[in-house]
Amino acid sequence: MSTELHPPIAKIISHQLEKHGHIRTDNYYWLNDRENPEVIDYLNKENEYYQKSTEHTKAFQKDLFEEMKARIKEDDESYPYFYNGYFYITRFEKGKDYPIYSRKKESLTSAEEIMFDCNEMAKDFTYFNLNGISISEDNKWVSFGVDTVSRRQYTIQIKNLETNEILPLKIENTTGGATWASDNKTIFYTRKDEVTLRSDKIFKHKLGSNPADDVVVYFEKDDTFNVTVYKSKSKKYLIITSESTLTSEYQILLSSTPDSKFKVFQKRTRELEYSISHYEDSFYIVTNKDDATNFKLMKTPEDKTSKENWVDLISHREEVLLEGIDIFKDYLVVSERFDGLNKIRIMPWNGGEEYYLPFELETYTAYTTTNIDFDTEILRYGYQSMATPSSIIDFNMRTKEKTVLKEQEVLGGKFDKNNYIEERIWATAIDGTKVPISMVYRKGIKLNGQNPFLLYAYGSYGMTMDPYFSTTRLSLLDRGFIYAISHVRGGEDLGRNWYEDGKLLKKKNTFTDFIDCSKYVIEQKYTSPEHLYAEGGSAGGLLMGAIINMNPELYNGVIAQVPFVDVVTTMLDETIPLTTGEYDEWGNPNKKKYYNYMLSYSPYDNVEKKEYPNMYISTGLHDSQVQYWEPAKWVAKLRVYKTNDKQLYLDTNMEAGHGGASGRFEALKEVAKEFTFLLDLEKIER
Structure with a gap:
């Protein structure tokens, strides 16, 4: 990197924030103004610094983009689903960024009716x-x-x-x-x-x-x-x-x-909490009524819907999370989770024998998909694992015959799932809780502590991070990386209590779980602090901010996408999208006990003079979920406080929001930036 390059230093304008008699000083509060030309100028300067600092990786970024794009079937289409007399299809054409939505009347051999060509609609x-x-x-x-x-x-x-x-x-x-x-x-x-x-x-x-x-x-x-x-x-x-x-x-x-x-x-x-599905003369209710923490299934007549009329159909089970149901004319399909793994249970309405779909691995995801048709004995479900491309499968619930309709194609002729190993290991958290880690890596890797290792987690809102297949990830795996998902508390991976133990006044369990998983993969010689990287986005970006304040020495690099890092200030601002609806997740800082607890972990408020790892932080100017100024303020403060010369980049997409670029290939360019950040730190140049 050129020695003349200096990062932008944001100007300091002291701003006092007072709550519960406590005063915080926010020197970068002024960045909270999208209309201020000085704010835009600062973001542009950060972008320019990032671009110039990574100039030497530009060719590699382009190569990675082409490599990832080459694995994708460009002229791909979804498997058609039938609804109300029509087959519906979503397809992509070669070289085009956006989907085309179409349908065919009654038969797949009928003429195609194009409903929307998003490529035409998006061109301006x-x-x-x-x-x-x-x-x-x-x-x-x-x-x-x-x-x-x-x-x-x-x-x-x-x-x-x-x-x-x-x-x-x-x-x-x-x-x-x-x-x-x-x-x-x-x-x-x-x-x-x-x-x-x-x-x-x-x-x-x-x-x-x-x-x-x-x-x-x-x-x-x-x-x-x-x-x-x-x-x-x-x-x-x-x-x-x-x-x-x-x-x-x-x-x-x-x-x-x-x-x-x-x-x-x-x-x-x-x-x-409850959700409802209608069938014949009744409603079926998935609910936590009567302290059913992991939910149960109840039933009520359609003309008597209040809870005193509800009766148990599937009782609550301590060890099984009931995630949802699909209702068909002759079958009830129940989606469950046991020991962190998806289960699909088939129950005939006529009282016939019920059964589960069989799955072998421990690093898979199975889920019911588009089942709009009511009068059918076919269940459509999806299946994938960390080394198995996703499949769409039709399953005949009467004959138990399985038809794989479509398996995701990985082009290029180099991919063979037998070249990869998948495993699930369990780390022990500081309080003795066992936390699962799903991982995948290429065969032949030695456990000598020298492997580059990317550990991902989210850990909020009860969102489960199931093991999944990714064609882009192959660009890391084939260069020697181990990729893993840490199923930390705050998600619902091991049931509802897993979520309850990672929110509100137990939020720090999410952070310590991730740190304990990091320590475990180092202990087990999968990697070492010189080669361990962490990644998370949005609420997972909060996780990244917390772990680098708590244990920065464990990581060589961190990727934080659209990170929610200014927790206290954001949760006190009721004009910001999402804030009031999230008091049950984070707590309401207008109450002193929640204010104090949030303040103890909020990444922005806890930046200290210390050595921080290399960091790539991305955001979008128009983000409605996590406002751009949170990562912008965080980076500005880190620039002043960090005591080493490790990389710190803020990359703001001046055109996009929370999900990043909208085109399917534009999004790959963002992944290529993240991957070259990691590969450059590992001195892998091609």
Whole structure:
């Protein structure tokens, strides 16, 4: 690296923040202003520093991008699914970034009807995302949402599939999704609060009317809740969901009477969570009622929906997490998790023998996929492992015959899953808890402590990080890296208690679990601190910030994507998207005990004068989930405090938000940046 290069040093403007009689000084609070030219100038200078500092890796980045792109089948398509008389297909064309959504009437040999060519629709935008495709029951109309900024504020439009005309209607500031009533002319959709982006209102729109006249069907006053609307698989009911982290409430309305009033299914009760599925004359409820921590399945008549009428169908089990159900005409399919592994259970309604789908490995993921058709004996599910490309499988629940419809192709002719070893090992946390680690590496690696090792984790919101296959990851594995996922507490990997033990006033378990997993792979000679790297994004970026404050000496490098690192200030600002809805996850710092606990781990507040590892930190200027100024302030502070000359880069995408670039190949360029950061530190140049 050139000796003349100096990182930008952000100016200091002291800003006092007071709460509970405690004063914090934030010298970089001024960066919290997207409209300030000085802020943009600082971000541009950081980008320029990153670009110039990594100039020597540019050719390698390009080679890695081409290598990863070459493994992807460019002219690929999803396996068609059948719904209401049509086969639906999503496909990509060679050299193009965006999907094409199409359908074929009744047979796969029928003429293709293109609903949306996103390549055409995206050509005037640097960012483009289409979501929420919803088709009327008469197959004539489709509603859809478009975001061209990357703040997840979608504009809903409607297209006539018979004439291919997109109506002039534009409904702004929505989640993108809409649901058709059975009359084929009424849609229900969700609007967001303009400032906080909370999904707080359900509206009703009639075809041909002015959106200004749309009726508010429901307004969610509680700012810790979000709302959505959808239709039951049976098509009989329209359903509004109100959910917070710990509490849910549903409202139902016959889809055939869209102008009637929604009726509350079971009114909200603090910490009662439930979800509903309709079948014949009953509702089936997955719920934590009666202290069912890992959830159970209950049933109630459709005309008696309050909880005193619910009866147990599958009782609560201490060792099994009930994750969800799929209802078919003749079968109930239950998705469960035991010992951290997915299980799919088939239960015939007629009382016939129930059974589980058989899976052999310990590093796999299995999940039910697009099962929209109600009257079928075919269950469609997905399967993959860390060394096995993802497959879509049709399983006949009556004959137990399995048909692999599609296996992800890895092009280039070099990939053979038999060249890789997958294993699951268990580290012991500081409190004695066993924490699983899923890993994959190339055969022939010696456990001599010299292997480069990338350890990933998330660990929040009860989100489970299942072992999965990645074609991009092969670029690391084939260069000698071991890749691993640490299933830390805060996720739901080992059941609901695993989540409860990693949130609120137990949040630090997430951080110490990751550190203990890091220490274990070093002890077991998989790697050493000179070759160990950590990676996490968003709430996983908070994890990265915490571990480098607690044990920076364990890591040679850290990748933090869109990191949530200014926890206290963000959680005290109720105008920021997501804040109020997350008090049940992080705690409400307006209460002193949560304020003090958050302050004890918030990465930004705990930066100290010490040696920090090499760091690559990325963000997006338009991010609505974690605002760009959190990583920007963090880097500015780290620049002043760190006592070594290790690399520290802030890479801001000035066009995108939380998910990064929108095109499928543009996203690979971001991965190539991260990989070259790691490979450069390992002195691997090709």
